[in-house]
Amino acid sequence: DGEVKPGEYVQITVTDTGIGMDEATRARMFEPFFTTKPQGQGTGLGLSTVYGFVRQCGGAIQVMSTPGKGTTIEVLLPRAPVSRDLKLPTPGSPITETVTPGKETVLVVEDEEAVRRFAIESLQRHGYYVITAASGEEALTIASAHDGTIHLLLSDVVMPGMKGPELARRLKALRPGLRVLLMSGYAADVVTAPGLDDAVLVTKPFSPASLARAVRNVLDGPVSSQRFSQR
Numbered sequence: 001d002g003e004v005k006p007g008e009y010v011q012i013t014v015t016d017t018g019i020g021m022d023e024a025t026r027a028r029m030f031e032p033f034f035t036t037k038p039q040g041q042g043t044g045l046g047l048s049t050v051y052g053f054v055r056q057c058g059g060a061i062q063v064m065s066t067p068g069k070g071t072t073i074e075v076l077l078p079r080a081p082v083s084r085d086l087k088l089p090t091p092g093s094p095i096t097e098t099v100t101p102g103k104e105t106v107l108v109v110e111d112e113e114a115v116r117r118f119a120i121e122s123l124q125r126h127g128y129y130v131i132t133a134a135s136g137e138e139a140l141t142i143a144s145a146h147d148g149t150i151h152l153l154l155s156d157v158v159m160p161g162m163k164g165p166e167l168a169r170r171l172k173a174l175r176p177g178l179r180v181l182l183m184s185g186y187a188a189d190v191v192t193a194p195g196l197d198d199a200v201l202v203t204k205p206f207s208p209a210s211l212a213r214a215v216r217n218v219l220d221g222p223v224s225s226q227r228f229s230q231r
Helices: 023-028 047-056 113-125 136-145 164-174 208-220
Strands: 009-015 060-065 071-078 105-109 129-133 152-156 179-184 200-203
Touching: 047 060, 047 071, 105 113, 105 136, 105 164, 113 129, 113 152, 113 208, 129 136, 136 152, 136 164, 152 164, 152 208, 164 179, 179 208, 200 208
Parallel strands: 105 129, 105 152, 152 179, 179 200
Antiparallel strands: 009 071, 060 071
């Protein structure tokens, strides 16, 4: 879905032989938290994040599905130009990236368990003390009970119940010195909200190094509206 500019693209095609989707389901498959599971048994497959990432890269997604005949998804991603002077790493050699470690306390709020665990492990690997919550409501409870300083809030933007920007506003009222780093697979303008001019966005998917670098930059730098992304 969506128009693409003329140019060279890489096409990725994924096909299954499942039960397929009717038109009503296909039309909503990229909506945040849309799911065909019964209430309380799932919050969606995260396809809205996939859609946001592909569109941010300048690509497009086309979905073809028929009930009883499976689904085919075609993804177009712009082909990156390769310089003749580019030196590729030797196969099997490690790729290293130096990121300044930290020792501050970071509150990680993310409803997707896999993403939450990834963020926690990435930050702990770089020296940070991490406390975590699976929702905005839980984060407020944890932050209110935490005796020490919370230096930075790392929160997903779109979560069931309280969204990331609202959580950030409420936590900043409780802890005025709190820095805010929001993460999302959507376009950057989703974080535009009154009272959050200093919020920074890191876009999904991100590497451990890019996340740690964004956290370090927010903690060390002046209050800024700069946005960090990792392609």
